[in-house]
Amino acid sequence: MSTEKWDTADIAEYLGYSRAHVTDKLIKRPDFPVPFINTSRKHRFWDRAVIEAWAAGTQRREAISSELAL
Secondary structure (H helix, E strand, C coil): CCCCCCCCHHHHHHCCCCCHHHHHHHHHHHCCCCCEEEEECCCCEEEEHHHHHHHHHHHHHHHHHHHHHH
């Protein structure tokens, strides 16, 4: 089984954010997945499936929070 690796540009494209937002904000969140390759600040890669699962869970939590606020 092969892991599809994503860098910050791939994550930004998938989530609809700028690469700068992903690099400066998103990956610094405590709940954001840890890269499985991290050789330096410029060479970090995440598993695509892990990012997709994280995004789905984050969107679900935000939707629930919005519903509870009503």
